[in-house]
Amino acid sequence: MHDKPLSRVTGRLRRRLRNEAHDPPGDPGPDAFGLDQYLANRFEDGALAPEDEARLAEEVATLLPRRWSLSPRAEERLSQVNDRLGGYRQVLEWLDGHPGLPRLTARLLVLTENLDHFGENTAVVDAVRAQRGRSPLPAALRDVLPPATDEETLPDIAQRLEGLLGDRRPEDATRLALATTEWLGGVARGAAPDSPEVTEMSELMSHLHTDIDRAAPTA
Structure with a gap:
């Protein structure tokens, strides 16, 4: 990814209002989303195997666009990843290192x-x-x-x-x-x-x- 667009990413997340029009029929809601606790803990400790880190990146990529409407448990686990990497910009750079949905x-x-x-x-x-x-x-x-x-x-x-x-x-x-x-x-x-x-x-x-x-x- 080019460096210049990343220069606009800061640690200050712009708050978005929940838009009901974006919730598809039958969507289980944000409480159904979360990160695997084991993966989040091991990642926070710096002890996650590469294949498991790729799986965690997929989970973060699914979760991050809905960060405005997460359950407290999901927010806590996402914070573990954010804190381990050093901030929102670093999370995006980390995701960009994993091909597919994360990138x-x-x-x-x-x-x-x-x-x-x-x-x-x-x-x-x-x-x-x-x-x-x-x-x-x-x-x-x-x-x-x-x-x-x-x-x-x-x-x-x-x-x-x-x-x-x-x-x-x-x-x-x-x-x-x-x-x-x-x-x-x-x-x-x-x-x-x-x-x-x-x-x-x-x-x-x-x-x-x-x-x-x-x-x-x-x-």
């Missing part, structure tokens, strides 16, 4: 961090609004974004991505992520030349597009 989840969550960050930037929001006025949205985003563009537009995409991952729909999350990064990667082309924030955002989105495409599930 894909890490790269998608790095994207959500960047969407949250740039959604707070006025220059970026203005450039995205202008882009929408110049050309139609990609098909994958037409049913995702409301007509108006404001500071919630990019965080709304981030929340949708986390919801898809939490619903265990990585293929759908990947399609949305690739459409988003391709679209935002081109925003700088129509922006004012003195917009360094917009240029930076588009460059990072291009990096993330490549990262996510390489981690995408294959048919």
Whole structure:
């Protein structure tokens, strides 16, 4: 994974509201999710075998997108992994070292961090609004974004991505992520030349597009 998108990941987790629309019928709810206590304990002690660490990474990748609605026991076990690695960014870097769902989840969550960050930037929001006025949205985003563009537009995409991952729909999350990064990667082309924030955002989105495409599930 490129280092630049990771620079936007901090230890401060942005709180998301639970979105009932993301809970599929029959979903057992967050209490059914958790990490294997034995694996979490052994990992915390630094004594986990590589094959078991890969299994733990799969469990963390399943759990992390739903970190806002976990049972206290699940939160405690996730904290064991977080504390052992040194923070949220380190957890994502660790997941990225395990191919499959862990790597894909890490790269998608790095994207959500960047969407949250740039959604707070006025220059970026203005450039995205202008882009929408110049050309139609990609098909994958037409049913995702409301007509108006404001500071919630990019965080709304981030929340949708986390919801898809939490619903265990990585293929759908990947399609949305690739459409988003391709679209935002081109925003700088129509922006004012003195917009360094917009240029930076588009460059990072291009990096993330490549990262996510390489981690995408294959048919």
